[in-house]
Each structure stands twice: as structure tokens, then as C-alpha cells.
Amino acid sequence: xLAFKTKSLVKTSDMTVKKVSGSQAVILSILEEGVDTIxxxxxxxxxxxxxxxxxxxxxxKHILTRHEQGAVxxxxxxxxxxxxxxxxxxxxxxxxxxxxxxxADAMLDSVPMVCITGQVxxxxxxxxxxxxxDVVGISMPVTKWxxxxxxxxxxxxxxxxxxxxxxxxxPGPVLLDITKDAQFGELEFKYxxxxxxxxxxxxxxxxxxxxxxxxxxxxxxxxxxxxxxxGIIISQAEEELxxxxxxxxxxxxxxxxxxxxxxxxxxLNVGMLGMHGNxxxxxxxxxxxxxxAIGMRFDDRVTGKVSSYGEKAxxxxxxxxxxxxxxxxxxxxxxxxxxKKALKQLIPLINKNNHNTWIGEFRKCDNIENEKVIHKDLxxxxxxxxxxxxxxxxxxxxxxxxxLVTDVGQQQMIASRYFKFKNSRSNVxxxxxxxxxxxLPASMGAQLGAPxxxxxxMIGDGGFQMTIQELGTIVxxxxxxxxIILNNHFLGMVRQWQQLFFEKxxxxxxxxxxxxxxxxxxxxxxxxxxxxxEDLESGIQKMMxxxxxxxxxxxxxxxxxVFPMVPTGASVSDVILEP
Amino acid sequence: xxxxxIITIYSENHIGLLTRITIVFTRRKINxxxxxxxxxxxxxxFKFTIVVxxxxxQTIKVVSQIEKQVDVLKAFYHTNEEMxxxxxxxxKVSTETLxxxxxxxxxxxNSGARILExxxxxxxxxxxxxxxxxxxxxxxxxxxxxxxxxxxxxxALTRDPIERLSEFLKERDAFLEQLD
Ligand SMILES: Cc1ncc(C[n+]2csc(CCOP(=O)(O)OP(=O)(O)O)c2C)c(N)n1
Numbered sequence: 001x002l003a004f005k006t007k008s009l010v011k012t013s014d015m016t017v018k019k020v021s022g023s024q025a026v027i028l029s030i031l032e033e034g035v036d037t038i039x040x041x042x043x044x045x046x047x048x049x050x051x052x053x054x055x056x057x058x059x060x061k062h063i064l065t066r067h068e069q070g071a072v073x074x075x076x077x078x079x080x081x082x083x084x085x086x087x088x089x090x091x092x093x094x095x096x097x098x099x100x101x102x103x104a105d106a107m108l109d110s111v112p113m114v115c116i117t118g119q120v121x122x123x124x125x126x127x128x129x130x131x132x133x134d135v136v137g138i139s140m141p142v143t144k145w146x147x148x149x150x151x152x153x154x155x156x157x158x159x160x161x162x163x164x165x166x167x168x169x170x171p172g173p174v175l176l177d178i179t180k181d182a183q184f185g186e187l188e189f190k191y192x193x194x195x196x197x198x199x200x201x202x203x204x205x206x207x208x209x210x211x212x213x214x215x216x217x218x219x220x221x222x223x224x225x226x227x228x229x230x231g232i233i234i235s236q237a238e239e240e241l242x243x244x245x246x247x248x249x250x251x252x253x254x255x256x257x258x259x260x261x262x263x264x265x266x267x268l269n270v271g272m273l274g275m276h277g278n279x280x281x282x283x284x285x286x287x288x289x290x291x292x293a294i295g296m297r298f299d300d301r302v303t304g305k306v307s308s309y310g311e312k313a314x315x316x317x318x319x320x321x322x323x324x325x326x327x328x329x330x331x332x333x334x335x336x337x338x339x340k341k342a343l344k345q346l347i348p349l350i351n352k353n354n355h356n357t358w359i360g361e362f363r364k365c366d367n368i369e370n371e372k373v374i375h376k377d378l379x380x381x382x383x384x385x386x387x388x389x390x391x392x393x394x395x396x397x398x399x400x401x402x403x404l405v406t407d408v409g410q411q412q413m414i415a416s417r418y419f420k421f422k423n424s425r426s427n428v429x430x431x432x433x434x435x436x437x438x439x440l441p442a443s444m445g446a447q448l449g450a451p452x453x454x455x456x457x458m459i460g461d462g463g464f465q466m467t468i469q470e471l472g473t474i475v476x477x478x479x480x481x482x483x484i485i486l487n488n489h490f491l492g493m494v495r496q497w498q499q500l501f502f503e504k505x506x507x508x509x510x511x512x513x514x515x516x517x518x519x520x521x522x523x524x525x526x527x528x529x530x531x532x533x534e535d536l537e538s539g540i541q542k543m544m545x546x547x548x549x550x551x552x553x554x555x556x557x558x559x560x561x562v563f564p565m566v567p568t569g570a571s572v573s574d575v576i577l578e579p
Numbered sequence: 580x581x582x583x584x585i586i587t588i589y590s591e592n593h594i595g596l597l598t599r600i601t602i603v604f605t606r607r608k609i610n611x612x613x614x615x616x617x618x619x620x621x622x623x624x625f626k627f628t629i630v631v632x633x634x635x636x637q638t639i640k641v642v643s644q645i646e647k648q649v650d651v652l653k654a655f656y657h658t659n660e661e662m663x664x665x666x667x668x669x670x671k672v673s674t675e676t677l678x679x680x681x682x683x684x685x686x687x688x689n690s691g692a693r694i695l696e697x698x699x700x701x702x703x704x705x706x707x708x709x710x711x712x713x714x715x716x717x718x719x720x721x722x723x724x725x726x727x728x729x730x731x732x733x734x735a736l737t738r739d740p741i742e743r744l745s746e747f748l749k750e751r752d753a754f755l756e757q758l759d
Contacts, residue, residue, distance in 0.1 A: 141602050145649040165649055196755045199591050199652045323643040
């Protein structure tokens with residue numbers, strides 16, 4: 001039951017009608033949707049909503065970030081680990097426009113999110129009023145749906161639709177812009193969850209004919225390969241994926257966002273796809289005779305040169321979003337709908353099989369990659385520390401059971417390659433947009449979403465400084481995030497490209513960094529710095545043993561590079577192992 | 580190969596949807612040749628008719644991106660041959676030239692155009708047809724100087740005997756029913 005301290009006592013969940021203000025209706029509606037955490041930042045145009053929120057501190061936690069971009073990435077982190085809708089509040093004008101990068105990030109990575117922005121009072125709309133921006137216009141290309149509310153009566157229904165749209169079908173961000181007069185006005189509050197929208201089909205029913213066609217191709221294939229995307233995680237199809245792969249004996253490769261859906265140590269796991277993925281799955285994409293893509297969208301970072309991608313293969317595409325079918329790769333069989341439901345129907349039609357010789361080819365590639373790249377990354381003999389060894393030890397020290405949050409750049413690729421996972425929903429990263437500054441705020445959202453798990457954030461010295469202010473939020477909310485700054489004193493990934501493709505012309509990629517530990521301490525966070533290999537393991541141990549949040553800075557060899565690499569525009573089978 | 584396609588969209592009547600739809604084109608740098616929006620035969624449902632020059636492959640992708648928009652009910656694409664379509668053009672000429680020569684009157688009659696309004700100063704002529712036809716009349720009339728000219732976006736019907744939309748809505752309602 002909700003404690004509600006204003007004059008009219010409101011009980012939700014029964015269908016009785018109560019008179020409330022628009023801003024109270026906003027809070028009551030999101031409570032009806034089961035929201036327990038809001039990330040936000042107040043300001044003039046959203047003050048009535050914040051005032052209403054004041055009475056509900058027992059029912060919902062509000063996390064005051066230090067920047068709206070922090071709020072929106074935190075909501076993404078929360079959504080990625082929980083599968084629930086991330087919720088953000090921001091004021092009009094600059095508050096709203098500060099959300100845009102995070103909304104775009106959520107759009108590309110299919111993150112369920114509802115952002116609520118305050119807007120100037122409706123008579124002022126279109127007058128260039130103080131802090132008026134057309135956020136509905138600005139956010140249109142980067143939201144799944146958005147809507148401006150100008151009367152209080154619209155609030156419950158619009159919020160119900162927003163939550164329904166954000167989390168059904170292919171999830172995505174929704175923005176609701178609420179004018180100040182709509183927040184102040186009164187309405188008779190009655191809440192009904194949205195169950196359908198005439199113009200919106202969240203998922204198609206599975207076509208059994210297509211399942212049959214898919215099963216036939218799979219049963220005939222000699223060199224099949226599964227590409228596992230985030231769709232597996234979103235539809236909670238991890239078990240079905242495992243059953244399918246095991247029954248058919250098919251190797252499983254994953255996209256950056258598919259990471260953690262399939263256990264790292266599973267014998268059928270053959271590693272990551274794409275530009276900095278593993279050698280085998282890239283090279284052998286062009287040897288496979290059947291590619292079974294599940295909940296992935298053939299991003300250009302995965303495919304490399306499309307015209308020679310999977311040259312010898314037929315394609316089966318399991319996908320919930322019809323617009324993804326044939327968008328990049330023509331599917332021989334397209335199975336529209338939810339991955340879990342589709343796999344459930346598929347498994348009985350699949351013959352028990354193994355493809356040991358074919359899997360052996362992956363293992364041969366693994367040996368080559370091990371010798372040329374992995375061993376040197378994980379157990380380097382040169383004096384400078386590598387990102388790889390830090391990731392290896394951090395994964396070991398957390399028993400391969402932590403939630404990994406990464407920022408963007410070299411550290412993201414290295415961590416994704418070497419961190420090990422036992423459980424799904426354990427990898428939080430900015431895949432589609434590649435947003436530097438994502439990591440730190442996302443780690444706080446992840447920690448709030450999974451309070452009992454260890455959250456390890458791996459962040460570059462560049463990206464860390466893009467949202468460094470969120471250290472304040474982490475400390476204020478006592479979130480025990482373990483932050484590792486992999487400091488190579490460079491915008492590492494850009495520098496790597498300059499080294500490889502621009503004749504080492506290091507144009508504006510070197511950083512003179514502050515004393516990160518002193519900064520952390522200034523925020524009230526403990527931390528220390530490691531420069532030498534002999535201090536690394538104990539340093540990471542010390543961080544993990546620490547009760548609260550902790551910042552560990554590790555000095556990395558300046559010109560440490562990420563390999564293998566599929567150079568831009570090259571075919572996946574032209575993956576290179578060394579410069 | 581690029582050619583003309585007619586994209587027909589049925590949607591809910593929501594503010595901002597036109598922008599969402601045009602963004603699908605502008606983002607891919609596809610120019611909209613013509614655009615008409617109005618309420619369909621079914622109250623509350625709006626119909627967009629958009630003409631683009633593009634490849635069929637690109638058009639298919641654009642149509643599925645449009646259909647992906649939450650407020651869009653359904654989108655189709657057709658070649659010109661598959662549809663019956665018209666545009667309407669209005670021409671304003673000075674009434675004096677009409678009196679000076681019988682040429683204009685002949686042109687109007689021969690091209691199946693009609694005179695909408697005559698005042699002392701000007702006469703407004705209306706013609707419906709394909710763009711080539713309304714353009715041809717423009718060029719003829721312009722020899723006597725057209726004071727103002729306007730051509731509408733395209734309206735188009737399929738050659739199907741039934742309105743697909745009502746069928747579609749029935750199916751959609753049945754489908755959503757069984758979701759519960
Ligand atoms: C907001 C934003 N700006 C620019 C880029 C381009 N970019 C990609 S990786 C990278 C370098 C990242 O450097 P750092 O954070 O130090 O991480 P490292 O690569 O060294 O691990 C840059 C600038 C980006 N991805 N995001």
C-alpha cells in the first residue's frame with residue numbers, strides 16, 4: 001500500500017477513481033508499472049513531478065546523478081542487468097537535450113527505457129520560452145516512440161503505452177514530454193496497463209512452416225555455426241540456445257551484445273564475432289555452410305565487407321524485428337518472432353548430431369590465436385602491463401561471476417574477449433553507438449539493479465573523464481562498484497588506428513591525465529594505483545576485499561594494441577593476428 | 580535500377596508522425612518526389628501517398644522501416660503500372676489573353692481540362708492527369724504566359740477490387756484479440 005501524505009489519500013491498484021494532480025499521476029502511474037528506481041535530475045519544468053516524488057520516498061528510490069547523461073546511462077545499466085524498464089527524469093531544455101546521447105545509445109542497443117522530461121507550460125510552446133527545446137522533435141530519430149502530454153488527463157494512458165512499447169517486441173527507449181501545466185492540472189486518476197495498440201505488433205507468431213524449413217537446413221548442414229546476439233538475452237532464451245546447440249552439436253559464436261548469454265567455458269563456445277573478435281569465428285564464417293543468426297542484426301562491425309560475408313553459407317535468421325530481415329544479409333529462411341518461442345519449436349525437429357571435425361577447425365584457430373595473441377596478452381613477458389592480464393585477474397578474483405561493465409575503446413574489446421562468464425545478463429556495454437562515458441554511470445545502474453552481485457567497471461582514461469562526475473553519485477548512494485581505470489595515457493583505440501592506418505601520426509590522442517586517485521579521494525572514494533606487475537594481483541584483491549566503491553588505476557603499456565582485427569572494409573576471413 | 584515507386588501508408592492520426600515518416604527517407608538521402616496526406620475512408624485512419632525514385636530493394640527496406648513506426652498500421656509499395664493515379668494542376672492565365680486568341684480555349688478543350696473561375700483579370704484552369712500531362716498543358720499555356728501554377732501531390736488507388744485496409748483492420752483486430 002502506498003503512503004501518500006497529501007490531503008486526498010490515494011490507493012492505487014483498485015479501480016476507484018481519485019482526484020490527483022498531473023504530477024502525482026505520473027508517480028502513481030510509474031508505481032503501477034512496478035518501477036522501483038528512477039535516475040534523474042530536477043529543474044524548473046519538472047519541479048511539480050519532483051514535488052510529488054517527495055511523498056513517495058518509501059515506494060521508489062530516486063538516484064540524483066551529476067549530469068543527465070549519467071542518469072540515462074545508469075538507467076541503461078539498470079535495464080540491461082534486470083531486463084526491466086530503466087526510468088529517467090529530466091527537466092526541459094538542457095536537461096532534456098543532455099539525455100539524447102543515452103537515448104540514442106538505448107535505441108541502437110534495444111534497451112527498454114522510459115524518459116520523462118518536463119516541458120514549458122503549454123501556452124509557451126513554440127515561443128522560444130526559457131529552457132524550451134523541442135525534445136520531441138530532437139528525439140524522434142532516436143526513440144522507439146515519443147509523445148508530448150499537454151493535459152493532465154492524458155498522463156495515465158500515455159505512461160501505460162510508454163511502458164508497453166518500451167518493453168515489448170524489440171525493446172527501445174520511449175520519451176514522454178510533459179508540460180508544466182499538465183503536471184499542475186488535476187485529473188481523475190485511474191490506471192489500466194496497456195495490453196495492445198492497434199497499429200503495433202510487438203511480435204509475430206512463429207510460423208511453423210519456417211521452423212520446418214530451418215530444421216531441414218540445420219539437419220543437412222555439415223559446417224553450421226550459430227551466431228548468438230542480444231536477442232537471446234532479451235527473450236530469455238539462454239536455456240533453449242544451450243539445448244539447441246548441444247542437441248545439434250553446433251558451435252556458438254556471439255556478438256558483443258550477445259556476450260554472457262552462453263557460458264564462456266561451454267565446450268561449444270567458439271568466441272566473439274567481429275572486428276576484434278576471435279580468429280576462428282571470423283575466419284570460419286567464410287567456411288561455414290550454414291549460419292544460424294539468432295537475435296542479432298549483422299552490424300557492420302560483425303560482418304566486415306558484406307559482399308563476401310558468409311560466402312559459402314546459407315542463412316537462417318531468427319529475428320523479432322521484421323525490418324531487420326534482409327536489411328543487410330539476405331536470409332534463406334527468416335523466422336520472425338520471439339527467439340525463445342522459436343527455439344522451443346525448433347528443438348524437437350532437430351536431429352541429434354555432432355560436428356566434431358568442424359569444431360576441430362575452430363580449435364585449430366584457437367591454438368593459432370593463443371600462440372600469436374592471447375598468451376602474450378594474458379601472460380606477458382615484456383615489462384609493461386597489458387590490459388589483458390588485468391582483465392584475466394579481475395575475472396579470476398571474482399570467480400568469473402561478476403557483472404562486467406565496460407566503456408568504449410581498447411579496454412572494451414580486451415575485456416569482452418577475456419572476461420569469463422557463467423551467468424547471462426552479466427555484460428553491460430555500449431555496442432551500437434560506442435558511447436565513451438557510458439561505463440561509469442552504467443555501472444551504478446547495474447549495481448542498483450543487481451545489489452548482491454559484484455560489478456566490475458573497466459574504463460579507459462579517456463572515457464572515464466567524460467562522465468567522471470558520477471563518482472559523486474556512486475559515493476552518495478554507497479554503491480560498491482569496483483572501478484578499474486586502464487590508463488594508457490592515450491585515446492587508445494584511436495591511437496591504435498593511427499598507428500596501423502595513419503603512419504603513427506598521433507594526432508590529438510595523447511592525454512595529460514589528472515591524479516585519478518586523488519580525484520576519487522576528493523569524492524570520498526578509496527583507491528590506489530598499480531604500476532608494476534608484482535602489485536597487480538594484490539591490488540585487485542585489495543579492491544575486491546574493500547567493502548564500498550573502489551577505484552583502481554592501472555598503468556598500461558602505452559602502445560598496447562588489440563588483436564585480432566578485421567580492418568574496416570575487409571572481409572571477415574581477412575582477419576589479421578598481428579600488425 | 581532506380582524508378583518511381585508509390586508508397587502508401589495507413590496510420591493513426593498522431594501529431595509528429597509525418598516527421599517520423601519523412602525521417603526514414605531523409606536519413607537515407609532519398610528525395611520525396613511528392614507527398615499527399617488525408618483521412619482515409621475509415622474515420623481516424625490517415626493515408627499517406629508518397630512518390631519516390633529509388634531501387635526496388637531500397638524501397639522494400641524503407642517500407643519496412645516505415646511499418647516499424649509504432650503509429651503506422653500498414654505500408655505498401657507499388658510501381659506506377661500497378662496503380663491508378665492522378666495529380667491535379669491549377670493554372671492561372673490572364674482573362675485578356677483568353678479573349679485575344681481562341682488558342683487557350685482549344686487547349687483546355689483538347690486536354691480535357693476545365694475552367695474553374697473567370698474574373699475580369701484572370702481565369703483559373705484545372706486539369707487532372709499524370710505529371711507529364713499536366714506539365715504538357717503548362718508548357719502550352721505558358722506560351723501565353725501562366726501567371727500562377729500549382730500541382731498537387733499524387734493520389735493513387737490500387738487495381739484491387741476491394742479496399743485492402745478494411746480487410747487488414749479485420750485481421751489485425753482478430754490478431755490482437757488472440758494476444759490476450
Ligand atoms: C563520445 C565519443 N567520442 C569519441 C569516440 C571515438 N573513440 C572511440 S574509442 C576512443 C578512444 C578511447 O580512449 P580511452 O577511453 O582512453 O580507452 P582505450 O581505447 O585507451 O581503452 C575514441 C576517442 C567515441 N567512441 N565516443
